[in-house]
Amino acid sequence: MKVMVVFGTRPEAIKMAPVVKALRARPERFTVRVAVTGQHREMLDQVLDFFQLTPDYDLGIMRHGQSLSDITCRVLKGLEGIIGEEKPEIVLVHGDTTTTFAGSLAAFYQRVSVGHVEAGLRSHDPYNPFPEEMNRRLTGALAALHFAPTDRAAENLRREGVPDSRIFVTGNTVIDALLGAVSEDYVFQDPVLKDLNFQDERVILLTTHRRENWGQPMERIFSAVRQLVASFPDVRVIFPVHKNPRIREAAGRAFAGLSRVNLIEPPGYEEFANLMARVYLLLTDSGGLQEEAPSLGKPVLVLRETTERPEGIEAGTNLLVGTDPQRIAAETTRLLTDKEAYRKMAEAPNPFGDGRAAERIADILWQERKR
Ligand code: UD1
Numbered sequence: 001m002k003v004m005v006v007f008g009t010r011p012e013a014i015k016m017a018p019v020v021k022a023l024r025a026r027p028e029r030f031t032v033r034v035a036v037t038g039q040h041r042e043m044l045d046q047v048l049d050f051f052q053l054t055p056d057y058d059l060g061i062m063r064h065g066q067s068l069s070d071i072t073c074r075v076l077k078g079l080e081g082i083i084g085e086e087k088p089e090i091v092l093v094h095g096d097t098t099t100t101f102a103g104s105l106a107a108f109y110q111r112v113s114v115g116h117v118e119a120g121l122r123s124h125d126p127y128n129p130f131p132e133e134m135n136r137r138l139t140g141a142l143a144a145l146h147f148a149p150t151d152r153a154a155e156n157l158r159r160e161g162v163p164d165s166r167i168f169v170t171g172n173t174v175i176d177a178l179l180g181a182v183s184e185d186y187v188f189q190d191p192v193l194k195d196l197n198f199q200d201e202r203v204i205l206l207t208t209h210r211r212e213n214w215g216q217p218m219e220r221i222f223s224a225v226r227q228l229v230a231s232f233p234d235v236r237v238i239f240p241v242h243k244n245p246r247i248r249e250a251a252g253r254a255f256a257g258l259s260r261v262n263l264i265e266p267p268g269y270e271e272f273a274n275l276m277a278r279v280y281l282l283l284t285d286s287g288g289l290q291e292e293a294p295s296l297g298k299p300v301l302v303l304r305e306t307t308e309r310p311e312g313i314e315a316g317t318n319l320l321v322g323t324d325p326q327r328i329a330a331e332t333t334r335l336l337t338d339k340e341a342y343r344k345m346a347e348a349p350n351p352f353g354d355g356r357a358a359e360r361i362a363d364i365l366w367q368e369r370k371r
Helices: 010-024 042-050 068-086 098-109 132-142 151-159 173-179 216-231 245-254 269-278 288-295 310-315 325-337 339-346 357-367
Strands: 002-007 031-036 090-094 113-117 145-148 167-169 202-207 235-240 261-264 281-284 300-302 318-320
Touching: 002 010, 002 068, 002 098, 010 031, 010 042, 010 090, 010 113, 010 173, 010 288, 010 357, 031 068, 042 269, 068 098, 090 098, 098 113, 098 132, 113 132, 113 357, 145 151, 145 357, 151 167, 167 357, 173 288, 173 357, 202 216, 202 269, 216 235, 216 245, 216 261, 216 325, 269 288, 281 288, 281 325, 288 300, 288 310, 288 318, 300 325, 310 318, 325 339
Parallel strands: 002 031, 002 090, 090 113, 113 145, 145 167, 202 235, 202 281, 235 261, 281 300, 300 318
Antiparallel strands: none
16 A cells, blocks of 8 residues: 655654654555655754654745745645655645645545544634644545544544544554653753753743734733743743744743743754653643643643643643733742642643554554555
């Protein structure tokens, strides 16, 4: 069976690497082609290096300040010839980026089936997260096989009319990737991370990059962080700043001169996973971190108004705090001062998977090949 795996951004690469590995481990069954769109450049390449993945095709579409239409058009046009020539039996896409949606559409135009990994997540608000919620729904409409990470995601698909026989609950491949990356004796490369003292200081990991948080919401998040650092002398904030220039500029301005807020370059995946494993808690608007941190026993305060990953909230390991600075500061303060509240969040079980999702996906692809 010839399978083409398409991805373009850092998180897709992390979550698809285990799938590529599982397919390549079964060469008697699968021929695998990896096509990256290069929607991200540096951030994608770091992940490819870590997982020792060499793409067969690289569209190299990234431009600074790219718009959503730029990405969509370049992915669609770039994949047309590749899918047409390779004629895979199925194209696998992941999640909710513009690469995901445009990659599915490109496959559909060539009458090639689409398998959607991490299918069925919904916030039910088309503008939150934007454009990811719509990317997932549109990809779901195009897909023939839906690999849902959880029962809830499967239920979302059923409610939209996807036949039960097309939905498979596999767990999330992010856990497969994570379990291979964290180790106790890991030595950090980044000069700031290398010098951290996790015994004497409580380190908070901050990440924010989502479009709906650009501008005022992000300013509010930054003001809460300044407040927290001023109130707790043993708290240090590490903020790996996304490569997007809009975010870089805002972050530089907000934290200038604060010695206990460190802005660092986005670390490689292994470095990031090991950082996550050692911090006290996370403040983030990322989707993937809501899945990863619970596996490492770290509370996550989610800097968004909605989440398509309510499983973490229900399990008690994640808490939705939005972007109101008072709320962010209050909830973080609670976790910094109330040991029992911290323990409850840190010890809640991870609802996102057991580290065997990619193997399941490979088995299902084989089993469904004739249908
Ligand atoms: C994209 C995805 C988002 C995902 C995120 C993970 C879309 C619409 N958004 O958002 O769902 O959560 O990736 O990070 O698909 N840049 C670089 N080097 C890089 C990466 C980005 O310079 O390696 C800069 C470029 O100037 C680029 C900008 O960041 O124009 C924005 O990148 P883009 O892929 O358009 O959106 P993200 O915010 O990264």
